[in-house]
Amino acid sequence: xxxxxxxxxxxxxxxxxxxxxxxxxxxxxxxxxxxxxxxxxxxxxxxxxxxxxxxxxxxxxxxxxxxxxxxxxxxxxxxxxxxxxxxxxxxxxxxxxxxxxxxxxxxxxxxxxxxxxxxxxxxxxxxxxxxxxxxxxxxxxxxxxxxxxxxxxxxxxxxxxxxxxxxxxxxxxxxxxxxxxxxxxxxxxxxxxxxxxxxxxxxxxxxxxxxxxxxxxxxxxxxxxxxxxxxxxxxxxxxxxxxxxxxxxxxx
Ligand SMILES: [Zn+2]
Numbered sequence: 001x002x003x004x005x006x007x008x009x010x011x012x013x014x015x016x017x018x019x020x021x022x023x024x025x026x027x028x029x030x031x032x033x034x035x036x037x038x039x040x041x042x043x044x045x046x047x048x049x050x051x052x053x054x055x056x057x058x059x060x061x062x063x064x065x066x067x068x069x070x071x072x073x074x075x076x077x078x079x080x081x082x083x084x085x086x087x088x089x090x091x092x093x094x095x096x097x098x099x100x101x102x103x104x105x106x107x108x109x110x111x112x113x114x115x116x117x118x119x120x121x122x123x124x125x126x127x128x129x130x131x132x133x134x135x136x137x138x139x140x141x142x143x144x145x146x147x148x149x150x151x152x153x154x155x156x157x158x159x160x161x162x163x164x165x166x167x168x169x170x171x172x173x174x175x176x177x178x179x180x181x182x183x184x185x186x187x188x189x190x191x192x193x194x195x196x197x198x199x200x201x202x203x204x205x206x207x208x209x210x211x212x213x214x215x216x217x218x219x220x221x222x223x224x225x226x227x228x229x230x231x232x233x234x235x236x237x238x239x240x241x242x243x244x245x246x247x248x249x250x251x252x
Contacts, residue, residue: 003216006183009190016196016226019218020142020158022048022073022119023204027057033211034203035065041218046142046228048073048119049110051102059109069228070110071117071142075102079122088124096129100136117142117232123158140232147194156231158200159189162210176209186217196231 021034024047038045044067049058052075062068074089075098081088090099099118106114116139118125123144131152133141140154149155164177176182189197201214218225 002179002183003220006186006217007220009187010221010224014224015190015194016231017199017221017224018046018156018196018226018228018231019043019199019201020046020048020071020119020228021201021203023077023202024049024058024062024073025053026055027061028204030203030206031061034201035061035068037215037218038067039065041222042067043218043222043225044069044227044229046071046115046117046119046232048142049106050074050077050121051105052076054105054109062110062113066113068113069115070106070113071115071119072099072103072106073119074121075099077121081124086124087122088126089121090125090129092126092128094126094129096132096136099129103137115228115232116140117228119143142198144198144200148196154232156196156198158198159194160186160197161200161202162213163202163205165205172204173207173210174205176207176213179213182213196226199225 019038024031034045046069047062048071050073062070076089078089079087080091080094103116116137118133118138118140119142125141125143130141134153138153140156142156142158144157144161145159146155146157148157160182162177162182163173164175167174177185186197186199199214199217206214
């Protein structure tokens with residue numbers, strides 16, 4: 001299925017999409033390409049910035065793009081998992097003070113654009129840290145692959161990722177996942193009823209084919225993309241919460 005067929009499918013049964021990009025740290029040609037794309041298509045973007053890797057070139061560039069909202073991408077994007085496990089920075093026992101300091105750094109650098117949303121590196125985070133997030137001042141979380149959750153805090157994930165990770169090399173960019181496999185991810189999210197569906201890019205990790213695919217999909221489906229502010233600012237409405245609680249307790 002190509003991007004035009006996707007457009008027809010979304011015209012038949014519209015589902016909201018949203019856009020997140022990870023691993024921003026400094027002004028690079030790839031980041032400029034990303035920001036220009038968002039501005040040209042008028043699609044708001046949640047940009048996940050790594051506070052400890054950020055240099056002084058990033059804030060002035062990002063400030064020129066008012067459709068960009070900034071989230072916190074962990075602290076230093078450092079792996080603390082044992083070698084036998086998948087990469088994870090926010091493991092059990094991670095120092096919450098470091099998270100808080102990273103958040104303060106981003107708040108100071110992006111006073112207009114920072115949103116108190118945590119995007120855990122590699123989309124992995126220990127459950128105990130999630131429980132602590134509201135107390136640390138976070139309003140929401142965004143990881144990968146799941147449905148919207150409201151407890152212990154609002155969580156809205158990404159689902160479609162055009163990069164083929166785990167190809168055994170650390171060199172960037174990584175190869176494109178391929179048109180059919182990436183579209184299959186999108187269709188799976190659509191069929192499973194994910195609402196909204198998160199389109200996840202990595203400006204540093206994408207090769208030319210992944211860029212072209214992302215540009216086509218974003219352009220064709222642009223009127224379905226919603227502002228992350230509209231998604232993340234919406235507090236859970238009492239009725240939904242009550243319904244969830246009732247479901248958990250077996251009433252519904
Ligand atoms: Zn990352």
